[in-house]
Amino acid sequence: xxxxxxxxxxxxxxxxxxxxxxxxxxxxxxxxxxxxxxxxxxxxxxxxxxxxxxxxxxxxxxxxxxxxxxxxxxxxxxxxxxxxxxxxxxxxxxxxxxxxxxxxxxxxxxxxxxxxxxxxxxxxxx
Numbered sequence: 001x002x003x004x005x006x007x008x009x010x011x012x013x014x015x016x017x018x019x020x021x022x023x024x025x026x027x028x029x030x031x032x033x034x035x036x037x038x039x040x041x042x043x044x045x046x047x048x049x050x051x052x053x054x055x056x057x058x059x060x061x062x063x064x065x066x067x068x069x070x071x072x073x074x075x076x077x078x079x080x081x082x083x084x085x086x087x088x089x090x091x092x093x094x095x096x097x098x099x100x101x102x103x104x105x106x107x108x109x110x111x112x113x114x115x116x117x118x119x120x121x122x123x124x125x126x
Contacts, residue, residue: 014038023047040065 015030027043042063049056065073079090 038067040070 014032017028019026019028023046025045027041027045029041029043030038031041032038042065044061046059047056048059075092079092082088082090
């Protein structure tokens with residue numbers, strides 16, 4: 001039993017990189033599936049204060065990315081960064097046409113100003 005627990009712990013500690021950015025910290029962690037295939041988790045951690053308990057706590061949000069999605073994810077992120085820098089939407093010839101069943105959010109074209117904070121739910125609202 002102890003050997004199994006150690007093996008699972010080893011899988012979780014393959015590679016990790018922490019990036020501090022203002023009040024947030026981003027963690028890039030490489031982990032392995034049971035079949036020893038690598039995947040990436042990206043965690044955003046924000047320090048928050050609980051007024052009722054008078055204590056700080058960390059709010060975390062995670063993304064799980066698998067190797068078959070890396071190229072699409074990086075291309076999408078690079079397109080968004082390029083748009084921020086230039087104000088022009090990059091044109092990609094290799095972009096797939098999204099299927100109706102795919103979740104494809106385009107907040108910029110919706111005319112709404114949204115931020116990540118708009119997407120979170122406070123404990124009081126649950």
